[in-house]
Amino acid sequence: MQSAPTETRHSLAALTLGAIGVVYGDIGTSPLYAFREALAQSAGDGISRGEIIGILSLALWALIVVVTLKYVLFLSRMDNNGEGGVLSLMALAKRATGGRWLIVLLLGAAGAALFYGDAIITPALSVLSAVEGLKTIPGFESMAEPEILGVAIGILIALFAIQSRGTAAVSVLFGPVCAVWFVALAALGLGHIADAPDVLNAFNPINAISFLTSHGTTGLFVLGAVFLTVTGAEALIADMGHFGRGPIQWGWLVLVWPSLTLNYLGQGALALKSLAASQASGVPLANADWFFLMAPDAWRAALVMLATMATIIASQAVITGAYSLTHQAIALGLLPRLTIRQTSEHQIGQIYMPGVNWLLLFGVIVLVLGFRSSSAMAAAYGIAVTGTMVVTTCLAFIIAWRYWHWEPVWAALLILPFLALDLFFFGANILRVMEGGWVPLLVAAAIGLIIMTWLKGRSAVLARSSDQGIALDQFVQALTIRPPVSIDGTAVFLSQDLDIVPSALLHNLKHNKALHKRNIILKVETQPTPYVAPEERLVIEPLNERFMTARLRYGYMDAIDVPSDLARCEGLVSARGGTSFFVGRNVIRQGVKPTIPRWMSFVYGILHRNSADPTVYFSIPPNRVIELGSQIEL
Amino acid sequence: MRSAITSYILAIIGVAVVAWIASTLLPVLGLASSALLFLLPVLYTAARGSIGPALFAALFAGVAYNYFLLPPRFTFRIHGLDNLISLFVLVAVAVVTSRLASKLHAGEATASARAARSAELAELSALLSEHSLNSGVERGISFLSERYGELQLLSDNVDRLDPKSFSSLDQSAAAWARHNRDITGHGTAVMPAAEWTFFPLVPQNRRDEAIAALARPASGHIRSPDELEHLKKLCLALGQFRDSEALEKARREREMLEARDTLQRTLLASLAHDFRTPLTVISGQLEGLAKASPEACEALAAAKRLDRIMSDLLGAARLEQGTLSPKMESIDLVDAVSTVCDDRSNHPDIAVKRNIPADLPFVSADPVLLHHVLVNLFDNAMRYANREVAWAAALDGERVCLSISDDGPGIPVNEQAEIFDRFRRMKGSDRSGGSGLGLAIVKGFADAMGMTVTVETAPSGGACFTLAMPLAPGTIL
Known part of the structure; x- marks a missing residue:
């Protein structure tokens, strides 16, 4: 990305190809089910020509307004030092508002929580809808539901199982395969538009509006389903840090948007053609799997395979996105530390999180077995995505107002239409809560509860330990007056509050009765920016010749390596005698006078016990760590 | 690809x-x-x-x-x-x-x-074994440098490395490798951002802080754990060679020292024995002649001095061989000192004072060894004294302290501890005639008899030697 100008053109093309594989997989597989589902909402009394054109018009304009205008042209400019995504926007808004607005934190937490709902539905829905295409292959019409579910679950289990081995090696194929996929989408569409050229009327937005006004409640249900065409738009900004704005915008404008438009038009044309045929024979037109029917019989098996690959790639992008979102959430303190493994020695950022992986797989399989068809699942899909979009738009407003310093009126004027649209879609999807929309809401609520418990519990622990703690400056003074036995070397005490004495230091003095020649009280902080340059991370404040406090400030996307960053400071840990790291390990107890509700301290205790070892998270070699335990009553 | x-x-x-x-x-x-x-x-x-x-x-x-x-x-x-x-x-x-x-x-x-x-690894070992210490280590380093990039050997006792080639991060990684004997730096889990990779040269359980620094690959790739493990083995082989060569050198030096010692001892023993027999004959004959001729008297004195040197040598040899077994008896110091003084031909310019109380209790000593000790101390004092040599004795608790002091140049305080070493003579001393063994024998014999001998500066500025002797058994104070 920071290559010489001569390479720019080449790398722009390469990055665009990469972006097509990662960013557009999700939105690119929407044609599999979006048009079908939207038509299904109004198919109760047979399908009319006006309905086909109207729904098509809604889909095309959703792509124009929501994706092209809002995401590609507007939100993609709103980056946090190049990074996008709901948590990056939250961090940016936090920075812009000085971190005092609770609403920012709540929005971020809600956005993250909803993302997990999205992350389990996307693989389940897209893979299942691709596998359902098998039924359209001549000779397979008789395939029963259990067989389809079996194939889909097999593919999903295999997909999640290979995550631990890293996907860097196969990810080079994602871009080319998706490019082929989009070309196929366009080709399929083009082939059918010629059959019914009047489908091009769908570009006229009046068709969309008249459809909505004439269909009442059904119109709202249809709108909820039409929204499926833009699911995955969130990825456009979430992956901006990897590819940069340019490749993402180019990929959309040059390849993805035209392909999707052509394909939806082709599906519409096919429906119109079938309508004409069925009208001629006098039977009402039944809804069908329009996407797969577009392909001639002989090519359908190949199309199903290609669709399956595309959905696997889309699912992979969502899984990777879930890891990266979790990683950011941990760094920003929203979630407890989880085990993170680097899967590639050469590429930093290729991570694997076993806990997240298996929980996602569990959720995905429950969804597949629970809903049993992609149509049933589509009802559940919209809520998570529209919810995230509402959050994103709200954060965008705060950023435009406080960070870009727009007049609130102008910011509101620009953003309110988008927000209204999001809320409109959200409302349309809320109608389907009972049909399955409660599932992502339940997942989001559970994640939200965990985030809230973690935030509250942590601040309660901090408050408790600073109440009970001894002030550091007084303690240091007392030690200079009556110094204990001094031993060679440097001791680093990890602490969360630099004003009080870390309990590990107290314990060490009490039980080992010795003090190192040099003692560093270290606090590791995460800044609301994605990256902090290595030379700017360390801030040292000497207290006297033996004690100093140090802050290590990381960005929420930075790989944390405490020893290296301490070592960058001249002579800090290169002195004779070696360096030992002292970590206090708190055990949470139910207190007599609880500061937070009992259930919350109970849940916090579980989260705390199961959170990953901080020393691993800080890249401190385990053989240099001394852990000293203490109890905290909540 | x-x-x-x-x-x-x-x-x-x-x-x-x-x-x-x-x-x-x-x-x-x-x-x-x-x-x-x-x-x-x-x-x-x-x-x-x-x-x-x-x-x-x-x-x-x-x-x-x-x-x-x-x-x-x-x-x-x-x-x-x-x-x-x-x-x-x-x-x-x-x-x-x-x-x-x-x-x-x-x-x-x-x-x-x-x-x-x-x-x-085998090639490296073979290469090392063909060479001696310095050139071997150098050849090993250039062998590894050719294959893996620049390699430097950083021996211990260096607190700071050259900041031109080693940044602060590298210094810390090096210190970490020294202290914990882990592989650190580029490509490892510890401070991977460093420019160098540091390998310990000794296994984990040894206390040696030598390490090797290997520059990161010029191609920019990161070494795999397997490659690092292999490099660690190569560095250990290098370190082992360096160690074994150093050990070998130390062993050779010790052997040479021992051989020299043995030679010295044998020489001493043979000198003492083989010279003594003819000397006794010469002394006997001269004693007869001395009564008649003054020249023979002079020759007799020389022969006696030679005899004393011989007995020193014999004493030293016996001390060295550890065959000394004193036969302790009760001895009156007044007698012992007067035998020594009367036996010597008194120097005309030097007065010998004796301040030994007659009621001094008997001490426990081997008469032959004690005589030898006292003779040596007296000769030594006479050699350095200008005008006066004084004997003094007193009871000090459970021991009797006999001291002899002269008014010579004395012994500088910083050399007092070494004065009892063999062949040690004061720097700048032009007086000679001793074997250089006298005081060493005093010390050795005194130790054998359970006495302590100390030296300090006398009030007159000369040297004062003090023998602290145990009392004879059964003495009632």
């Missing part, structure tokens, strides 16, 4: 050729044997090693089989379950074969890599 692309191209060509042959010969071959033909390009691709092209070939063969052979031909349509099963079998066989073949390939590659590494 290039070979992978070649494999993909070969797979396409192979499948295309087989598809052409099978589709033209389908009536002759029949469907089943044509299907088997498709295994050939897949097997060939798989045998080339990597899984990607093999899987690609398998899928491509499956698709081609479906398109060209399976009825309805020239469509991708799958007609009925039996067609699907033959397609599935083709793909499955292809996948399994390719997996097996590539596993075999991978295993072979690992084995040959391991063999290459142990060969390299």
